Amino acid sequence: MVEKQLNLSKNQRIIFDLIDKSPEPMKAYSILFNVQKKGIKAPLQVYRALDKLVEIGKIHKIESRNAFIACQNSSCQISKTTAFSICESCEKVTEIKDNKLAKYLTNFSDNTGMNYKKYNLEFFGLCKKCKRK
Amino acid sequence: MVEKQLNLSKNQRIIFDLIDKSPEPMKAYSILFNVQKKGIKAPLQVYRALDKLVEIGKIHKIESRNAFIACQNSSCQISKTTAFSICESCEKVTEIKDNKLAKYLTNFSDNTGMNYKKYNLEFFGLCKKCKRK
């Protein structure tokens, strides 16, 4: 398996590294703030890098939070099928890697007989830590 | 089964009726534009009604589109478990009502053994019409 990280552009690299280091999903303007010292000054520069990183599957957008996390799936190429668990208390987000779930959803066909190659699933609840409180 | 539609407030009723009549998901500011003649003048009035309508399950938010549709499930009360199919060409959105799917997801437990009472699933693809083109 070849990790094709080499060909990220300068801005893409900077922004990916930041997101990848973050323990929690990052929002676009928080990213912007954090990379200003590296010369990335405008929202559009951030959004362009984010778009590309999402497109190539290096990061995912958490739609319900308008935030971005690095793909946790090291073998993830172009990931069109995503699932996350989101803690409604501490906002911790974890990518769910579950082959059975993925298979189930990929094979799912609705009442019109239609299938989907792409989906996004967000589960909500309390993480173990928050449950204990 | 009692339809409890009676106790929507004035603004909630106006906005729900508009969304319910719309063949496609509606965005907040498009809603605002459409209800200005009825005296709803400010974004906040719209967002407050939307929040409430989502809370009581009369409408759902399509997170990937920042848009709202009326719940298609007539028996839907407080719907915390939602699934949609979204056409990436014409943007048609359909609520998926599939007991097996709902059961599968409600019973799903991740590798930490955690379950979730709430989820949102968005499938993407081409609807039958768009596929033909």
Next chain:
DNA sequence: TAACGTTATGTAATAATATAACATTTAGAA
């Protein structure tokens, strides 16, 4: 290496989505 097309970058302006804060009114329950 020169010329070309594609991808990425820089910059300014602005559009689109959503919330904070505060005052007032309405609807229901006690």
Next chain:
DNA sequence: TTCTAAATGTTATATTATTACATAACGTTA
């Protein structure tokens, strides 16, 4: 009827995202 919770009205502002246009870097292939 009095009290409380929910809803409304209004202004201002915060947050998220895109349009438009100019320039630069990269990779191919002739």
